[in-house]
Amino acid sequence: MASMLNPLINTFHPGAADPISLKCFMAANSPIICQLKMRNVRKQLGLARVAATVQKTEYMAAERAEMFRSMENWVENNVLTLLKPVEKSWQPQDFLPDPSLDEGMFFDRVKEMREMACELPDDYLVILAGAMITEDALPSYQMGMNNLHAINDVTCCSSSPWARWLRGWSAEENRHGDLLNKYLYLSGRVNMKQIEKTIQYLIGSGLVLNFNDDTHRGVIYTSFQERATSISHGNAARLAKQHGDKNLAQICGIIAADEKRHETAYIKIVDKLFEIDPDYTMLAFSDMMKKKISMPGLLMYDGCMDNLFSHYSTVAQRLKIYTINDYADVLEFLIRRWNVEMLGGLSCEAREAQDYVCNLAPKIRKLEERAQATAKKAPAIPFSWIFHRQVKL
Template identity: 50%
Template sequence: MAKLGLAVGTSARFSCFFSNKSDAGSGRATRLGWILFPANPRCSSLATRWTAAAAAAVEAPPRSVDMGCAPVPREQVEIVQSLNGWVAENMLPLLNPVESSWQPHDFLPCSVAAPGASEEEALSAFTEGVAALRMGAAGVPDEILVCLVGNMVTEEALPSYQSMGNRTEGTADDTGASSLPWAQWIRGWTAEENRHGDLLNRYLYLSGRVDMRQVETTVHHLLRNGMEMLVPKSPYHSVIYGAFQERATFVSHVHTARLAGQHGDQALAKICGVIAADEKRHEAGYTRVCAKLFEVDPDGMVRALAHVMRGKVTMPGLLMSDGRDADGSLFERFSAVAQRAGVYTARDYGDLVEHFVRRWRVAELAGLSGEGRRAQEYVCGLPPKIRRMEELAHQRAARSELRPARFSWIFDRHVMVG
């Protein structure tokens, strides 16, 4: 799933935990850090109930931790610019050469004739390939299709994410063809990510399982609506967001691949697996540069991490709409389905936070300012709080009543959410 910064979703492209509520009474979603769960009473899922308890238990740190939306500190810009050589040595090698990279064509029925084959033979082979793909897709449950469409839609909004990357001070591709390593990373990342939406889009079209016009309408809306990111120019926030979003997307595609295989769709399992491998490489890039920045500027990075964990950055697919969701609940319903289907869950979010706190050795940071120490304490205290809230959520879910949620993507059929 596309990122830029999840994950999320997305993934991706996906839902989020902890933070502030936006536009009370306006129908907008409750934003909760990296996993956004439904605020709509009609989608009162496990996650919905979880959020109220989580918001109370994971109290936001003092305002002094919050970097706010003030201009990006000049020293941050200078630091990331000084890492261009480091990026060339440690991030650019993670991008695969075009010549050896997979392409969507490699995983779908071939529509052209092989050398020496007639048009009739080519059409027959293509028809057989499509029939085999549709046979595998026939066994995929609606809830998995909803998750797949939501992820694909988020991937297809890639132009918004590259635009956001090119607004980030210190790492932007100022000319559109800059030779600086940061700019090469953004373009190379975009080029690899672009294949994800193409592949998922073509699979869904050939599968015959979804209303492609409604899916395409949703992509259209999301690109028009854009991506809401409150601190879009901060390089520290951007790379932290990228690391979380890439890992969230990796997890989501891995789970989707597993579920597809369980339901007999080996083609989809392979597709999601190869996309997940890309996300893993991209995660490595963002994780590495974050680790480097924690070495160079631990105080600035831990404060930025606390800011991100408070949910000041929203998910890339948050503003998706199919044109029929007058209450703006499409992303909420998609997130609730992902939670119940096991594609991306509260447990996954907790694992993400725990992973990065450990990977970046946040608890071991020394020499911090007062604000930095408060941010460190807040971030290191999140994983156990998330675990406790997850346990409470599951206990309550056991007593919950399932409710239907309608999706135009699957011809207005309903899937059940908790």
């Protein structure tokens, strides 16, 4: 049947059907035979379109993978340099009581730390616990990034600059959750078992990523995410200082500085992509914003509260740790940084994507007003992380 249909497919392909040939075909066959044959023609045409789309997609993916490989020297000289040598990096122990001190001195330091932490309100502890849980779920984030076609480090020890960056970045990020975890443990203010259960649930649930294995989308996501995290940790530092915990303020501040440096790396990568592949990068940026940049802790669960991440985010919004306006600010910053409004020479589709991105922030800001109105009516609910004490959403 396929061999019989091939000439018909060539004759009646979309947009180029020959009316004379079509009349001859219809005249030479009964209506039922015509209907059956034309149905098979349409089926064959559909399969041909799918095959052509798959072939084109595979070709473009291979072409982009080669483009990222061609960037390896650039990554070596412009991105890897933003990692700090281990011997020059801060470590969690730099901000915690030293257990090697004699017993009396160690417990004195712990006591000082607990006295400063005792003034932290419950809603702030919820925010700090949520931030720590998000940072501690690092294995999922590295796995997601490792699958990007530009990295594709199946051995987990590739010497390519892309893979070395990812491992170095993950190693630096790993200290964040480690430090916050130990701080909360020593503070005595939270239910560590419930927090530990939440971490296990989150790592076990995986990670919702809207970029699949597309590296353009992946580095746009991390550019946005790293800046957002820097802002939230910076705001947490500010509030910790206001509540009298200078040690915690320093901890959140040093983590925010790390996130800022990582943000710089990913923003530089997207800078380069806009330079060498502007059309696709613009489409990827628009697509990520249409899907929304979901936070890494989206699948949080503590074993007893549904919508845990949503409730945690609502508290963060109320405390101005990370708000809808912050989200819009990050978007506007990236548009300016990547000079998106001034990009020229784009395809029609990419220009539409450009218009969408450049006009999005004001629409997002309108949601802030609704959030504030909703917050006034929000109830107080118990959080297991603070022994089920109630916190207003």
